[in-house]
Amino acid sequence: MSKRMIQKKRTRQLLLDSAKKLSVSRGFLAISTAEIAKTAGVAHGTLFAHFPTRDELIIAILDNELDIVSDRLYRVIAAESDFRNTLSAYLDYIASEEDFFAVICRELPLYDGILRRKILFRQSTIQERFIEVLQNDIDNNGWTACTASAVVQMIFGAINNWLSMKTALAGNDSVVAKIKPLLMRITDELLHPASCGGVYPTPVPEMPIAIF
Amino acid sequence: MSKRMIQKKRTRQLLLDSAKKLSVSRGFLAISTAEIAKTAGVAHGTLFAHFPTRDELIIAILDNELDIVSDRLYRVIAAESDFRNTLSAYLDYIASEEDFFAVICRELPLYDGILRRKILFRQSTIQERFIEVLQNDIDNNGWTACTASAVVQMIFGAINNWLSMKTALAGNDSVVAKIKPLLMRITDELLHPASCGGVYPTPVPEMPIAIF
DNA sequence: ATTTCCGTTGAGTAGGTACTCATTGACTGC
DNA sequence: GCAGTCAATGAGTACCTACTCAACGGAAAT
Numbered sequence: 213m214s215k216r217m218i219q220k221k222r223t224r225q226l227l228l229d230s231a232k233k234l235s236v237s238r239g240f241l242a243i244s245t246a247e248i249a250k251t252a253g254v255a256h257g258t259l260f261a262h263f264p265t266r267d268e269l270i271i272a273i274l275d276n277e278l279d280i281v282s283d284r285l286y287r288v289i290a291a292e293s294d295f296r297n298t299l300s301a302y303l304d305y306i307a308s309e310e311d312f313f314a315v316i317c318r319e320l321p322l323y324d325g326i327l328r329r330k331i332l333f334r335q336s337t338i339q340e341r342f343i344e345v346l347q348n349d350i351d352n353n354g355w356t357a358c359t360a361s362a363v364v365q366m367i368f369g370a371i372n373n374w375l376s377m378k379t380a381l382a383g384n385d386s387v388v389a390k391i392k393p394l395l396m397r398i399t400d401e402l403l404h405p406a407s408c409g410g411v412y413p414t415p416v417p418e419m420p421i422a423i424f
Numbered sequence: 425m426s427k428r429m430i431q432k433k434r435t436r437q438l439l440l441d442s443a444k445k446l447s448v449s450r451g452f453l454a455i456s457t458a459e460i461a462k463t464a465g466v467a468h469g470t471l472f473a474h475f476p477t478r479d480e481l482i483i484a485i486l487d488n489e490l491d492i493v494s495d496r497l498y499r500v501i502a503a504e505s506d507f508r509n510t511l512s513a514y515l516d517y518i519a520s521e522e523d524f525f526a527v528i529c530r531e532l533p534l535y536d537g538i539l540r541r542k543i544l545f546r547q548s549t550i551q552e553r554f555i556e557v558l559q560n561d562i563d564n565n566g567w568t569a570c571t572a573s574a575v576v577q578m579i580f581g582a583i584n585n586w587l588s589m590k591t592a593l594a595g596n597d598s599v600v601a602k603i604k605p606l607l608m609r610i611t612d613e614l615l616h617p618a619s620c621g622g623v624y625p626t627p628v629p630e631m632p633i634a635i636f
Numbered sequence: 637a638t639t640t641c642c643g644t645t646g647a648g649t650a651g652g653t654a655c656t657c658a659t660t661g662a663c664t665g666c
Numbered sequence: 667g668c669a670g671t672c673a674a675t676g677a678g679t680a681c682c683t684a685c686t687c688a689a690c691g692g693a694a695a696t
Binding site for chain 1: 649653654655656663
């Protein structure tokens with residue numbers, strides 16, 4: 213590869229890294245091209261030699277990050293075979309990339325077009341897996357009859373909502389860590405309430421709602 | 425009241441009405457002072473004679489609307505005495521002001537300061553009532569033992585998440601109407617699974633998740 | 637009738653945004 | 667060695683934003 217090509221690729225990567233870093237901490241909607249270029253240490257105009265519009269840069273970075281993160285996420289949950297463990301593994305992974313997921317959840321309602329489709333598609337793929345696992349638990353383990361897809365949609369709606377409110381609920385701490393006990397406990401309660409005789413493995417957590 | 429005072433009050437009201445109308449349809453974050461003034465039919469500069477900054481106008485309009493809407497909402501749910509009916513009444517009222525609630529849910533994660541506090545305070549007041557009603561049901565009706573606050577937080581998290589995704593999930597239709605059967609069904613399932621012998625009053629609804 | 641008052645006006649300001657393009661100069665191919 | 671190439675530059679453009687202020691003119695006070 214020629215010196216020129218190496219340099220060009222390097223600059224492109226600097227821009228992508230800068231955009232990624234800024235986006236994850238402050239959100240995709242809030243960052244400007246001038247800021248991205250400055251953080252990358254290149255001239256403002258250079259950005260537009262690599263990405264024709266701001267939107268294309270944002271889509272490139274979000275798309276790439278989404279692919280990486282949701283592939284890993286899917287592998288993490290596919291390794292588990294019952295609902296409780298799948299949920300636990302899911303939450304642990306989310307917590308490890310919490311800033312990214314929080315930004316996505318916060319801004320998704322404001323996206324449209326390609327970005328929204330891409331994210332919703334990833335979400336529904338993950339949810340399908342949970343429904344499958346939960347249905348399996350219901351069928352095989354004599355758990356409470358419940359509509360698997362309804363329960364999964366509820367739980368994920370709640371998780372997404374907590375993630376979107378991360379800064380208000382947990383500041384710089386992990387909001388997932390804060391709500392995980394509550395989610396595990398409610399999973400215990402909802403899915404096999406009869407068999408445990410009122411004794412659940414997960415203790416009742418504090419209310420996670422707090423206003424900062 | 426003098427002619428001048430009447431005129432001034434009228435102009436102020438025109439601005440508030442215009443801001444309210446635009447905000448509910450497009451969101452508080454998306455509207456500009458120029459647009460508000462134009463819709464109200466007054467000069468751009470006039471706006472700043474009534475409200476020193478854009479933020480103060482937004483706070484005034486949101487605050488006022490929030491007071492009216494959440495007072496009504498509280499009265500609606502306070503009239504019911506069991507969880508199922510309270511939830512049903514809640515959803516019906518939300519549906520009647522769905523655009524407003526959708527904007528709030530969509531933008532809340534992006535607010536801070538006073539606005540966020542005000543909205544979260546209202547939310548928690550409503551949730552407290554639900555927890556009270558649910559705890560009462562659990563204590564008196566021999567329902568499944570479950571942590572009332574955990575269940576309520578889950579359900580409200582899910583509802584808020586669905587509301588924030590209104591446009592993607594239901595376009596101009598009511599997203600609450602779409603998810604209400606699912607929520608009622610899950611309430612039936614989660615709260616008294618043993619007593620009904622597997623026969624629930626609410627039929628299983630279609631998956632509400634659809635990508636537009 | 638005249639002066640003072642004050643709500644309204646809209647051009648103007650300062651600062652932001654995404655995006656452009658002539659110029660530069662280091663690298664490439666001959 | 668030299669002409670041609672092209673990534674990088676940064677001042678410049680057009681447009682948006684919230685906000686200001688001198689001027690206006692009808693109402694109020696005298």
